Amino acid sequence: MQPPFLTSAPAKVILFGEHSAVYGKHAIAASIHSLRTYLYVTPTADNAITLNFPDIKLYYTWESNSLSKIPSPSASIEINDTIDQQVAEQIQNLIKESNIVDPLHANAAFCFLYLYKCLIPNTSSLKFTMVSTSPIGAGLGSSAAVSVALSYAMLQLANQQTNKDLINKWAFVGEKCIHGNPSGVDNLVSTHGGAILYKKGTEAKLLDLSNNPLEILLTYTKVPRSTKTLVSNVRQLYEIYPDIITPVLDSMDSIACKASHILTQNEPDFQSIASLVDINQGLLQSLGVSHETIAKICLLSEQLHIGPTKLTGAGGGGCTLTLIQDSTNVQKFKETLTDTYGFDTIETQLGGDGCLLVPNDDLNGDVIKQLDKLFEESESNKVNKDIIDSLLLPGPNQKLPWK
Numbered sequence: 365m366q367p368p369f370l371t372s373a374p375a376k377v378i379l380f381g382e383h384s385a386v387y388g389k390h391a392i393a394a395s396i397h398s399l400r401t402y403l404y405v406t407p408t409a410d411n412a413i414t415l416n417f418p419d420i421k422l423y424y425t426w427e428s429n430s431l432s433k434i435p436s437p438s439a440s441i442e443i444n445d446t447i448d449q450q451v452a453e454q455i456q457n458l459i460k461e462s463n464i465v466d467p468l469h470a471n472a473a474f475c476f477l478y479l480y481k482c483l484i485p486n487t488s489s490l491k492f493t494m495v496s497t498s499p500i501g502a503g504l505g506s507s508a509a510v511s512v513a514l515s516y517a518m519l520q521l522a523n524q525q526t527n528k529d530l531i532n533k534w535a536f537v538g539e540k541c542i543h544g545n546p547s548g549v550d551n552l553v554s555t556h557g558g559a560i561l562y563k564k565g566t567e568a569k570l571l572d573l574s575n576n577p578l579e580i581l582l583t584y585t586k587v588p589r590s591t592k593t594l595v596s597n598v599r600q601l602y603e604i605y606p607d608i609i610t611p612v613l614d615s616m617d618s619i620a621c622k623a624s625h626i627l628t629q630n631e632p633d634f635q636s637i638a639s640l641v642d643i644n645q646g647l648l649q650s651l652g653v654s655h656e657t658i659a660k661i662c663l664l665s666e667q668l669h670i671g672p673t674k675l676t677g678a679g680g681g682g683c684t685l686t687l688i689q690d691s692t693n694v695q696k697f698k699e700t701l702t703d704t705y706g707f708d709t710i711e712t713q714l715g716g717d718g719c720l721l722v723p724n725d726d727l728n729g730d731v732i733k734q735l736d737k738l739f740e741e742s743e744s745n746k747v748n749k750d751i752i753d754s755l756l757l758p759g760p761n762q763k764l765p766w767k
């Protein structure tokens with residue numbers, strides 16, 4: 365597909381099973397339709413590839429000849445089950461030579477360049493501008509949304525027969541570039557949307573939560589952390605105490621399976637779900653991936669009799685998920701979180717669309733002008749979530765012909 369065109373992928377929450385998913389245990393995850401990453405691919409007149417990632421203040425242009433020196437990994441998704449270390453090393457060297465040192469930048473650049481070398485190695489004269497309405501590095505799957513949006517776009521540029529399964533497989537490669545050892549749950553739910561019961565290496569089971577939607581509140585602690593580091597720390601604990609950590613992971617597996625069964629009943633027993641949330645948080649705490657800010661939110665939701673809270677995603681700060689069982693004190697809960705603790709609260713619905721595309725054919729001159737203006741203004745951080753949503757958010761009132 366010729367540029368310009370747009371791709372988009374949603375954020376996600378993990379209801380149960382973060383970290384244990386890495387060890388092949390079940391997890392339940394759901395997309396967050398209204399928090400999305402948007403990628404705008406546009407043609408340029410130079411013989412280069414430009415990244416404009418204003419959310420992390422990464423702006424870089426590589427001349428084509430600097431990219432062509434790096435060998436391309438196989439374009440076969442089957443072979444790319446593991447990252448080609450020789451190619452990875454040469455990409456990391458290029459990133460160093462480019463003086464891209466901030467890990468936030470280096471991770472994004474590595475993910476982009478590896479997928480570029482796999483899918484569109486000889487392509488030039490393109491700019492990739494990416495903005496997200498989801499908090500970054502916060503446990504809501506921002507790396508997965510980036511990997512999905514990039515994979516979708518590059519498969520389009522490669523004119524490959526694209527289906528969601530292929531997008532997800534390449535997004536998993538992108539997640540490996542950023543996370544190191546991902547389970548695949550984040551990229552799968554961001555690709556397909558909805559809610560799933562996931563177990564690494566098996567077919568995910570779609571969960572229909574629409575009959576009895578969970579009422580949840582997300583809280584963003586604004587504490588930065590790296591999923592790669594948190595996952596690695598758990599791995600170290602597992603290797604030191606396998607006999608102790610294995611039963612913890614097995615319990616998390618049972619929690620996810622039990623919750624999946626309860627949530628798909630006609631009249632789910634939400635009290636049991638609340639107990640499972642509490643237990644899962646306690647187990648995550650034992651893996652060392654909670655944080656003092658998460659503990660504060662857990663305590664406050666208990667004190668105000670809102671319902672149980674657990675971390676969501678890799679933890680270490682990032683975001684929590686509170687199951688709202690009694691909304692009597694919810695306003696006080698939200699005000700304390702924002703005004704006293706300085707956190708952000710996010711009210712959202714779970715599920716909704718996965719990755720989407722606005723093809724080149726559906727973009728007319730006027731819309732392109734609006735998009736160019738929006739994405740240019742994003743580079744100077746003049747755009748907030750409302751402005752982005754007003755033009756880009758897919759849904760019943762969407763301005764763009766998302767497919």
Ligand SMILES: Nc1ncnc2c1ncn2[C@@H]1O[C@H](COP(=O)(O)OP(=O)(O)OP(=O)(O)O)[C@@H](O)[C@H]1O
Pocket residue numbers: 401417418419420467468469470471472473494495496499500501502503504505506507508510542543550589590591592676677678679
């Ligand atoms: N909008 C964005 N623009 C550029 N890079 C991004 C963007 N969003 C995420 N990233 C990349 O993803 C990385 C964050 O990934 P990380 O896995 O640590 O957090 P997360 O995916 O938000 O949380 P979790 O994996 O727990 O769900 C950042 O370091 C950055 O490289």
Ligand SMILES: C[C@@](O)(CCO)CC(=O)[O-]
Pocket residue numbers: 378381382383384385386503505543545546547548549550591595676677678
């Ligand atoms: C921590 C983890 O389980 C979820 C991160 O959102 C890592 C993974 O499953 O890839």
Ligand SMILES: [Mg+2]
Pocket residue numbers: 505506507508543550591
């Ligand atoms: Mg991630």
